[in-house]
Amino acid sequence: MLENILVGAATAFTFQNLIYCFFGVFVGTFIGVLPGLGSLAAISMLLPISFYLDPTTALIMLAGIYYGGEYGGSIASILLNIPGTPSAAITCLDGSPMARQGRAGVALFITAIASFVGGSVGVVALMGFGPAIARIGLSFGPGDYFALMLLGLVAAVTVGGGSVVKGLLMVVLGLLLGTVGTDVTSGEFRYTFGYLELRDGVSLVALAMGIFGIAEVISSIKDAGQRKIREKVTMRSMLPTRADMARTVGPMARGSSIGGFLGALPGAGTVIAAFLAYATEFRLARDKSRFGNGAVEGVAAPEAANNAAAQTAFIPTLTIGIPGSPTMSIMLGALMIHGITPGPLLVSEHPTIFWGLIVSFWIGNLFLLVLNIPLIGIWVRVLQFPYKYVYPVVIALICIGVFSMRNSVFDVGLAVIFGTFGYLMQQVGYSAAPLILGFVLGPMLEENLRRAMLLARGDATRLISDPLTGSILAMSLLLLVWAVFGGLLNLMRTRARAKLPPGEA
Amino acid sequence: MSNGTWNVTRRALIATAAGGIALCSAGMAFAQDYPTKPVTLVVGFPPGGSTDIVGRIIADNMSRTLGQPVIVENRPGASGTVGIAHVANSAPDGYTLGVSGLGASILVSAMGRDTGYDMDSQLDVIGVMGTLGLVIAARKDLEQNTLDELFAYAKEHPGEVSFGTSGVGTPGHLGMEYLLTLADAEMLHIPYQGSTPQMNDALGGHVDLVLLPTPEGAEQVRGGGLKALAVTSPERDTLLPDVPTVSESGFEGYTAVLWNLLVTADGTPADVQAKLSEALNAAMESEEVRKIYAERGLAPTLTTPEEATAFLASEREKWASVITDLGISE
Numbered sequence: 001m002l003e004n005i006l007v008g009a010a011t012a013f014t015f016q017n018l019i020y021c022f023f024g025v026f027v028g029t030f031i032g033v034l035p036g037l038g039s040l041a042a043i044s045m046l047l048p049i050s051f052y053l054d055p056t057t058a059l060i061m062l063a064g065i066y067y068g069g070e071y072g073g074s075i076a077s078i079l080l081n082i083p084g085t086p087s088a089a090i091t092c093l094d095g096s097p098m099a100r101q102g103r104a105g106v107a108l109f110i111t112a113i114a115s116f117v118g119g120s121v122g123v124v125a126l127m128g129f130g131p132a133i134a135r136i137g138l139s140f141g142p143g144d145y146f147a148l149m150l151l152g153l154v155a156a157v158t159v160g161g162g163s164v165v166k167g168l169l170m171v172v173l174g175l176l177l178g179t180v181g182t183d184v185t186s187g188e189f190r191y192t193f194g195y196l197e198l199r200d201g202v203s204l205v206a207l208a209m210g211i212f213g214i215a216e217v218i219s220s221i222k223d224a225g226q227r228k229i230r231e232k233v234t235m236r237s238m239l240p241t242r243a244d245m246a247r248t249v250g251p252m253a254r255g256s257s258i259g260g261f262l263g264a265l266p267g268a269g270t271v272i273a274a275f276l277a278y279a280t281e282f283r284l285a286r287d288k289s290r291f292g293n294g295a296v297e298g299v300a301a302p303e304a305a306n307n308a309a310a311q312t313a314f315i316p317t318l319t320i321g322i323p324g325s326p327t328m329s330i331m332l333g334a335l336m337i338h339g340i341t342p343g344p345l346l347v348s349e350h351p352t353i354f355w356g357l358i359v360s361f362w363i364g365n366l367f368l369l370v371l372n373i374p375l376i377g378i379w380v381r382v383l384q385f386p387y388k389y390v391y392p393v394v395i396a397l398i399c400i401g402v403f404s405m406r407n408s409v410f411d412v413g414l415a416v417i418f419g420t421f422g423y424l425m426q427q428v429g430y431s432a433a434p435l436i437l438g439f440v441l442g443p444m445l446e447e448n449l450r451r452a453m454l455l456a457r458g459d460a461t462r463l464i465s466d467p468l469t470g471s472i473l474a475m476s477l478l479l480l481v482w483a484v485f486g487g488l489l490n491l492m493r494t495r496a497r498a499k500l501p502p503g504e505a
Numbered sequence: 506m507s508n509g510t511w512n513v514t515r516r517a518l519i520a521t522a523a524g525g526i527a528l529c530s531a532g533m534a535f536a537q538d539y540p541t542k543p544v545t546l547v548v549g550f551p552p553g554g555s556t557d558i559v560g561r562i563i564a565d566n567m568s569r570t571l572g573q574p575v576i577v578e579n580r581p582g583a584s585g586t587v588g589i590a591h592v593a594n595s596a597p598d599g600y601t602l603g604v605s606g607l608g609a610s611i612l613v614s615a616m617g618r619d620t621g622y623d624m625d626s627q628l629d630v631i632g633v634m635g636t637l638g639l640v641i642a643a644r645k646d647l648e649q650n651t652l653d654e655l656f657a658y659a660k661e662h663p664g665e666v667s668f669g670t671s672g673v674g675t676p677g678h679l680g681m682e683y684l685l686t687l688a689d690a691e692m693l694h695i696p697y698q699g700s701t702p703q704m705n706d707a708l709g710g711h712v713d714l715v716l717l718p719t720p721e722g723a724e725q726v727r728g729g730g731l732k733a734l735a736v737t738s739p740e741r742d743t744l745l746p747d748v749p750t751v752s753e754s755g756f757e758g759y760t761a762v763l764w765n766l767l768v769t770a771d772g773t774p775a776d777v778q779a780k781l782s783e784a785l786n787a788a789m790e791s792e793e794v795r796k797i798y799a800e801r802g803l804a805p806t807l808t809t810p811e812e813a814t815a816f817l818a819s820e821r822e823k824w825a826s827v828i829t830d831l832g833i834s835e
Contacts, residue, residue: 044552138709187673196621199583322701333553339800343724407580
């Protein structure tokens, strides 16, 4: 192990690689901050450069953009209530209320720390147990994926603090939107209305940026004049209190584990990791009313999770050659351009690439921490800009970002439609977060269930009798029972309290 | 503005005339000067995929031959047809080229689906950008080690062996179904989205067989996670020299290869097409492209536009009959 780290350090600490690492995380953070523009777009644009670079250097730079983007994604969520990247959507729920309470600096500080912790846990997992985790990932069959996605949905339905019925409705709407496109099992087109552009489904970026970003801009037009501008940002107002820090330790640890695990499963990704980490904290919290109103746990857990997932996503990609996401495919593309076909022998045959990259992750995460803490002061000042200047820029960025995903004007139109829809939903008190989760989980849930049923020749009992699938399904059931009973108990308590004369509650 | 109408008409006339002259001179300039600005190469798949890599390698080389940058533009969607539809509807001036694979060129329309363009009347073929074989690989603990054994087993146990492919109507799916009709055997098709998720399930032992592009498959075979039963290319693959072809394994003449065509909108001037064909063939013959192609399991091809068009026609005939025989067109 030590030998490997030394090989990696020798590669990562060359002047050229340090420079490219810094460039990568720097670009990643900024791209992440800008709503709509994600790391995928930046990496696609920079892929041609990797032609002229050593493959290790190219990977160090592209990977830096990727995990740097996860750091930056939450900044816009907190400051503008518009997620910079889809995986930071959930951070809006508590990050934005914190900013409204004048605690934007605290939220950003916690985000930076949580991201660093999550990233570090991810790198340790990748370094110490990469191949072992990869083997566990392989043992997950279609049935297990289905069970896991179901667990995610069950965990998420009750999240948001608001009405459960409204949450459920939005999840179902998300599931329905997820059915648009080519049905994997039969190859039939569903709800494509003759548009070629819809055959691969609705673009996640168009949906997330429309329903969060454009909707937020529309709703702010109305009250732009009344927005309060804070005069001063002091250093003290940026630092979390001791109580804040104590509250975030558990969420960071749990978020990192959830993210680290899900990131390593091909296909699961950072969005699901962030949502589930948030859902877990919500379930565990005694006082659920704090969530959605600026709970620090609601910022720390998803941020730790998406950064951990961003690191462990490299496990299946590099140790077995299976990229779990479009971004990971581009990373492998950077190797393939140089004639290196990724596979299970990459680690042993190209140790400098693998270990050099891992050591660069350490360096990159440190760079990000050092870069992000001083930037908090600058970011907070964004809140002092009048909205009339900020929002046109945001709209332009969203359009560019959505367009750049597939060079498609159609998707920009979709984002505008979803924006209008999102605004209407917001006005009548429906939260967009469950919709996004339903949209992300739905297609995976369906595809894996149907594949599992094909492999089981239609015998549904095989799902329950399989030890792994069965136990995950049992967990979903327990969670559901817990949620229902917990809810009833709460209801009874509130009713009992309401009967007491005022002053004695 | 009492004489506004007249003014507009005169302006329009002048503009038309000027435009006409500009067009003519641009037309005449083509022969010697093309290209005078960057050329766009549309790839119908996302960056980093195997089609994208082929596009980028060739674009990089053609940039140097043509003396203008050839820029890859990804317009992914609907098996590559979104990108080719864009090329089909662009100006036929040779500045918008496309990489058209088996799906966008043949399979989607042969399955009775709208592509948004007509391959023959709206696009011109410049040349073939190389071919790539598939490997039929099995999970490592499958009892059968050869195609013979496998089909013998599958005949006795219809529908018991499962095979994964990158989706319904993809070359892997059609190629395997065709092979099954030849062998008179029955297996269970498990479609995936793209080639990587099926690799995961084959390595984990959840599905018995998979059809993978040779380079990715060969790496897994070398790593010991999968075993190769046969390759679908006409000759043995340099990446898997010990693995027999399907044709050798008792199905003489059977081939199923992936390929890409360099295409441009119909009506592109002949001299521009000739220049592009020359540049493409120069790329195919260059040391550097040959080296990466060999590492990526791609077979380089040298074709004139006529030969490439004939190749497209023969491939179409073959796949169309496979689709009709299997009865899967809509």
